[in-house]
Amino acid sequence: MADPRQQPDASPEPPRPPVPAVRRLSLYLRQLEGLADQARPTVSSRQLADGLGVTDAQVRKDLAYFGQFGRRGVGYRVAPLIAELRRILGTDKPQNVVVIGAGDLGRALMRYKGFFKKGFHLVAAFDVDPDKIGLRVDGVHVHHMDELEEILHSRQVRLAVLTVPAEAAQPVADRLAGAGVQGILNFAPTAVRVAPEVSLSLVDLAAHLEQLSFLAAGRQPRPSGSGPDGQLGRGVGPAD
Amino acid sequence: MADPRQQPDASPEPPRPPVPAVRRLSLYLRQLEGLADQARPTVSSRQLADGLGVTDAQVRKDLAYFGQFGRRGVGYRVAPLIAELRRILGTDKPQNVVVIGAGDLGRALMRYKGFFKKGFHLVAAFDVDPDKIGLRVDGVHVHHMDELEEILHSRQVRLAVLTVPAEAAQPVADRLAGAGVQGILNFAPTAVRVAPEVSLSLVDLAAHLEQLSFLAAGRQPRPSGSGPDGQLGRGVGPAD
DNA sequence: TAGATTGTTAATCGATTAACAATC
DNA sequence: TAGATTGTTAATCGATTAACAATC
Numbered sequence: 001m002a003d004p005r006q007q008p009d010a011s012p013e014p015p016r017p018p019v020p021a022v023r024r025l026s027l028y029l030r031q032l033e034g035l036a037d038q039a040r041p042t043v044s045s046r047q048l049a050d051g052l053g054v055t056d057a058q059v060r061k062d063l064a065y066f067g068q069f070g071r072r073g074v075g076y077r078v079a080p081l082i083a084e085l086r087r088i089l090g091t092d093k094p095q096n097v098v099v100i101g102a103g104d105l106g107r108a109l110m111r112y113k114g115f116f117k118k119g120f121h122l123v124a125a126f127d128v129d130p131d132k133i134g135l136r137v138d139g140v141h142v143h144h145m146d147e148l149e150e151i152l153h154s155r156q157v158r159l160a161v162l163t164v165p166a167e168a169a170q171p172v173a174d175r176l177a178g179a180g181v182q183g184i185l186n187f188a189p190t191a192v193r194v195a196p197e198v199s200l201s202l203v204d205l206a207a208h209l210e211q212l213s214f215l216a217a218g219r220q221p222r223p224s225g226s227g228p229d230g231q232l233g234r235g236v237g238p239a240d
Numbered sequence: 241m242a243d244p245r246q247q248p249d250a251s252p253e254p255p256r257p258p259v260p261a262v263r264r265l266s267l268y269l270r271q272l273e274g275l276a277d278q279a280r281p282t283v284s285s286r287q288l289a290d291g292l293g294v295t296d297a298q299v300r301k302d303l304a305y306f307g308q309f310g311r312r313g314v315g316y317r318v319a320p321l322i323a324e325l326r327r328i329l330g331t332d333k334p335q336n337v338v339v340i341g342a343g344d345l346g347r348a349l350m351r352y353k354g355f356f357k358k359g360f361h362l363v364a365a366f367d368v369d370p371d372k373i374g375l376r377v378d379g380v381h382v383h384h385m386d387e388l389e390e391i392l393h394s395r396q397v398r399l400a401v402l403t404v405p406a407e408a409a410q411p412v413a414d415r416l417a418g419a420g421v422q423g424i425l426n427f428a429p430t431a432v433r434v435a436p437e438v439s440l441s442l443v444d445l446a447a448h449l450e451q452l453s454f455l456a457a458g459r460q461p462r463p464s465g466s467g468p469d470g471q472l473g474r475g476v477g478p479a480d
Numbered sequence: 481t482a483g484a485t486t487g488t489t490a491a492t493c494g495a496t497t498a499a500c501a502a503t504c
Numbered sequence: 505t506a507g508a509t510t511g512t513t514a515a516t517c518g519a520t521t522a523a524c525a526a527t528c
Contacts, residue, residue, distance in 0.1 A: 026447035073528035108348035183452030207266035212423030313504035
């Protein structure tokens with residue numbers, strides 16, 4: 001039985017890009033931006049891969065999930081590929097972002113120029129602490145949380161960065177989701193659950209250090225009778 | 241031909257824990273610490289999983305890579321499991337950490353109390369900017385980079401947090417590796433290559449936002465003839 | 481043309497999930 | 505004991521790598 005919504009001559013269903021491939025798109029984009037600064041006109045999958053510590057096959061496969069951007073025998077033209085990747089990632093047009101929680105980390109992120117360069121526009125910050133409300137950090141105002149919904153709507157904000165204490169993370173995330181935010185970058189060291197329509201990405205500083213601690217120690221699993229000390233493979237790739 | 245270094249009656253070779261399993265250990269640990277605060281004596285894989293948005297089978301499998309910590313019919317005892325996980329991650333004893341780059345982000349991380357709670361002890365920060373050298377942030381001194389090697393050795397520092405500008409990241413990473421640092425947490429938005437003995441973990445803020453932007457947009461791959469707009473699966477898991 | 485390099489298919493590898501015997 | 509829950513094996517799923525025909 002054919003799905004009635006299906007096209008008459010349905011194309012063979014494009015493979016859905018794996019999440020890790022999308023993540024690597026950001027790495028490719030940054031590398032390409034570096035090449036553009038050097039006025040390099042084209043780049044091969046091999047060159048792109050070498051600088052990043054991945055395989056050339058992976059570069060080609062990742063890009064091919066999204067289209068045919070290269071030319072056989074030549075490689076990829078740098079400038080057009082940058083434009084394509086930005087379009088795919090949705091950063092070809094500026095995107096408004098807010099920061100919730102104007103503590104040390106929140107204020108540091110407000111000053112971070114790297115976001116702007118990547119097409120993200122920080123339009124406001126929020127807090128509940130009277131000492132923070134009214135602050136202006138690099139031209140960005142810290143508002144009371146009471147104004148959250150109004151500003152999210154008027155500025156059409158879809159992405160939020162969460163730098164609140166752990167105990168506030170879940171209620172704030174719920175409130176953001178309720179106000180139509182579609183993606184939350186969570187720095188609060190706690191598990192947050194949201195409806196599946198909202199995307200969530202966790203930056204877990206302690207977990208990163210613990211990961212490194214584990215690898216640095218070169219500890220062995222030793223599931224039972226631990227023999228003499230052995231070496232556990234270290235060297236996780238350069239990426240996350 | 242048997243490897244001559246092999247044990248006479250070699251055990252059936254313990255399965256090497258996958259990197260994602262080690263990452264989840266940190267999540268389990270945090271969840272368990274929360275349960276300990278509530279004075280819960282035991283927890284089942286199901287309970288642990290539910291709070292984190294993973295499956296119970298995954299919790300059991302992950303833990304089983306490292307030992308047999310549970311009791312059939314009962315579950316896992318919270319306090320002993322916390323101790324085991326800390327031992328596995330190498331955070332059962334305090335670990336000295338340095339921050340390289342005392343800019344906004346570096347100073348915010350110096351004030352971040354979460355590291356200490358997790359067993360990491362920030363002993364020094366470094367910079368090359370005369371305006372920053374000599375600063376004291378929450379009791380931690382900002383040194384000139386000239387003092388790097390000496391302090392790393394005297395304090396036996398194995399882990400470093402890198403919050404320098406992109407162009408400085410590679411040379412500083414090389415220098416850290418040369419001084420015996422075994423793990424580098426890199427916040428600089430650039431690819432850094434290190435010898436395989438050194439572990440590297442990247443916190444890529446822009447890439448996280450780009451990832452969310454992609455998911456939020458619900459964009460389609462449209463490899464060639466893009467049909468009518470369709471929905472691409474969103475909802476990446478709560479973890480990274 | 482000959483050499484280079486993509487896009488894509490098939491083969492491999494690894495991680496997750498399901499299922500269940502062991503056992504508290 | 506009966507019910508619960510682990511540890512572990514087998515089945516499934518998905519991602520990476522290798523290989524190569526297409527083609528610039």
